[in-house]
Structure formats: structure tokens, C-alpha cells
Amino acid sequence: xxxxxxxxxADAQRxxxxxxxxxxxxxxxxxxxxxLRDVARRAEVGLGTLYRHFPTREALLEALLRQRFDxxxxxxxxxxxxxxxxxxVEWLRSFVAGAGAYRGLAASMMATINDEGSPLHASCHAxxxxxxxxxxxxxxxxxxxxxxxxxxxxxxxxxxxWIADQAPSLAARGDHLFGLIMDGLRPPERxxxxxxxxxxxx
Amino acid sequence: xxxxxxxxxADAQRxxxxxxxxxxxxxxxxxxxxxLRDVARRAEVGLGTLYRHFPTREALLEALLRQRFDxxxxxxxxxxxxxxxxxxVEWLRSFVAGAGAYRGLAASMMATINDEGSPLHASCHAxxxxxxxxxxxxxxxxxxxxxxxxxxxxxxxxxxxWIADQAPSLAARGDHLFGLIMDGLRPPERxxxxxxxxxxxx
DNA sequence: ACCTGAACACCGTTCAAGT
DNA sequence: ACCTGAACACCGTTCAAGT
Numbered sequence: 001x002x003x004x005x006x007x008x009x010a011d012a013q014r015x016x017x018x019x020x021x022x023x024x025x026x027x028x029x030x031x032x033x034x035x036l037r038d039v040a041r042r043a044e045v046g047l048g049t050l051y052r053h054f055p056t057r058e059a060l061l062e063a064l065l066r067q068r069f070d071x072x073x074x075x076x077x078x079x080x081x082x083x084x085x086x087x088x089v090e091w092l093r094s095f096v097a098g099a100g101a102y103r104g105l106a107a108s109m110m111a112t113i114n115d116e117g118s119p120l121h122a123s124c125h126a127x128x129x130x131x132x133x134x135x136x137x138x139x140x141x142x143x144x145x146x147x148x149x150x151x152x153x154x155x156x157x158x159x160x161x162w163i164a165d166q167a168p169s170l171a172a173r174g175d176h177l178f179g180l181i182m183d184g185l186r187p188p189e190r191x192x193x194x195x196x197x198x199x200x201x202x
Numbered sequence: 203x204x205x206x207x208x209x210x211x212a213d214a215q216r217x218x219x220x221x222x223x224x225x226x227x228x229x230x231x232x233x234x235x236x237x238l239r240d241v242a243r244r245a246e247v248g249l250g251t252l253y254r255h256f257p258t259r260e261a262l263l264e265a266l267l268r269q270r271f272d273x274x275x276x277x278x279x280x281x282x283x284x285x286x287x288x289x290x291v292e293w294l295r296s297f298v299a300g301a302g303a304y305r306g307l308a309a310s311m312m313a314t315i316n317d318e319g320s321p322l323h324a325s326c327h328a329x330x331x332x333x334x335x336x337x338x339x340x341x342x343x344x345x346x347x348x349x350x351x352x353x354x355x356x357x358x359x360x361x362x363x364w365i366a367d368q369a370p371s372l373a374a375r376g377d378h379l380f381g382l383i384m385d386g387l388r389p390p391e392r393x394x395x396x397x398x399x400x401x402x403x404x
Numbered sequence: 405a406c407c408t409g410a411a412c413a414c415c416g417t418t419c420a421a422g423t
Numbered sequence: 424a425c426c427t428g429a430a431c432a433c434c435g436t437t438c439a440a441g442t
Contacts, residue, residue, distance in 0.1 A: 009424065
């Protein structure tokens, strides 16, 4: 039940599942740039078989990650009922956690933004759209600067994941950096309009 | 005069310079992960000759970048006389520009943080130290949040460079993202203490 | 001293040959 | 219909042999 088994020969489907299971382990170890040869070897499958099931590295990643992306999109829709800013921050935290699933994943996801041919593009895009609505809601409530685009936000969130990828000493600061950035996206001042909760300005 | 020619045979020195000149061009095209074989080929030099002069990719990068790093460190010392926050922001802008010299350079620099064996480590470290003093000065003046470490700052600045590396559409937002982050690092409120302009620190 | 390039152990990707 | 692995064109790195 990895996705839609379709009408496949039994051996084909078994191979597909073996490849996915092994790929998850190998990419967990080596990151998104893991050796596909190694995956095929460990799955005890011919190299051509791997390519037949997953013509590109992105196709393989997509199969491994689609469910996670779909859940994130779903989560964004659920959070649309919560307090705007808190919803956005909580969702982005999940996004960063997701992008940290594999080393190199932040870069892989980033690469899909302009590459519409990538199999990762569709599921990433849908997820970003869903998250983008949380941003707009927070902005409409005056709780996030108006000059932040959805792309800005995903770039920054992915960057936090990337930083954590670079070194353990940086990974330990991940939450802190995330907090710094999120704080920084709040509107600088609140010259007019009602007080948000009780923050008496000046 | 690429660095210290030492007492070398004339052909050795000529080779070294050829390699550096070609490497600058190839890395400009392909990024910091450029093919070293390609460098040797285009420099019309044996592969072993390249490795003899630059035993690692980092050694080659270091030779290409040391002057730039030294200038950045120098610039930090010069700016130590200017207004604290402006000095920090201006210097970081130069840092980001430097990290954007080659695709992948932000990642290469980030990798040196924990790898003290890397030839890039020394010059990067000195530069970061110099920049770190500008951060401390800005913090002492109450113009940057106290919970930002030097490592945080370099991670964030490098991340901006990384983002710009990922796609042209992101690169166009580089300045904006830099501004967002810098704004965000200002202290959230100023409950006590004198006005920021001319803040005599105790 | 220094240079060279073959040698080794890896890649990603394709595709003829098999079942 | 699917699988296999050799083949091709690349890597990084080392090192015996040359000058």
C-alpha cells in the first residue's frame, strides 16, 4: 500500500516495495544524494529495475515523501480554524521538521520550485499553497509583515533546515534560529489599529 | 603573486598559477563542487600535478578565496569605528556578497566551521571573529537582540547566500530576505534605557 | 623536484539480451 | 511485461614511472 499498486505483475510490485523500503533506509543514512546503485544492490534488484520503477531520483523521493507532504497540506487546512499567527508558526514548525527528514531534503525541495517537471513539484506545490493560506491569514490579521511572500517564507523555513543539515552544532540551534526568524517576521510597529491581545505599544 | 611563491622551480610555479586561473573560471561556471579533472584538463596539467599543488578541494578554494576573506576581516576592523548597527549590517552585506562568489560556497564555508583540518577553516575563522566583534558592539549598544550568537549570525547570513544559490527567482529576493532577517534581529522592545541614537552604554 | 597519466574504486544512465 | 547487468561516460584519489 505504498501508493497505487495498479495492475502489476506480482514480482514487479514486490520489487517496487523492496526498493522503497531499502531507499528509505539508505537515504536516511546518506541523504537525498545517496547512491542509487547502493539502493539497487541492497534491495537485491537490478539497476535497471530501479530505474524502471523510478525513472529519476526525484520520482523515488516523491514516492517516499508524498504521504508526508499530503499530511502537511491537510494539517494546514485543519489549522485554518486556529489563531492566525499561532497556526502559521505551528505549521511552519511541522514543515521544518518534515524538510529535516533527510539530509539534503531542503535543497531537493527547493530545487522543485522552478522545475515543474519534477515529480516532487506537484506535492510540494500543493503543500506550499496550503501553507501560504496560513500566511495570508496571519498577514490579514496584521500579525506578520505584509512584505513577506509565500516564497520568502518557504525559502527561510527551508534555510533553517539546511542550516541544521550542515553541522550538529548548528542543528542544536535550529529551534532558536526558527524562533528568531519567526519573531522577526512580526510587523515592526503597530502605529494604528486595535491592540492584538494586550500589547500596549510604547 | 597569487600568494607566497616560495622557492619553487619555475615550471612548478607556472603550473600553480595556471591551475588557479583555470580553477577560478571552472568554479565560476560549475560551483565549488566543480570537476577537478576538468580543471586539470583545461589547465593542460596532469591530474597529479593539481593534487600536488592542492591536496584537497578545500586547499584550492582557500587559495582562491583567502585574499577575499582577509579583506573582509580588514573591513570589519575598519567598520569598528562606525555606528554599531549600521557597521554590522554593512559588513554582513559584504559577507553575503562574498559567500555568493561561487555557487555552493556558502555550503563549503559552513562545512569548515566544525572541520578544523580544513584549509578554509583558518581564514574563515579569522574573518568570522572580526565580524563577531561588530555583532558584540551592536549588542552592547542594544541594537541587536542579546540572544544572537556569532554562529547564529553566520548561519543566517550563509543561509541567505544558499537561498540565492537555489534558483534565480530566489536570488532576486536575496536583498529582501537579508533585510527581513536583519530587521528581525533588532531587539523586540525597548522597555528601559536611553534612546538608541547615541546610546552611551552605561 | 616535479610532472604524468594509468589504475582503482566508485558514480548515473541506458539498453540489448534474456525470461 | 518485466528483469538483468554489461556498457558508456563520467568522477576523486593514489602512485609507479618518468624527466
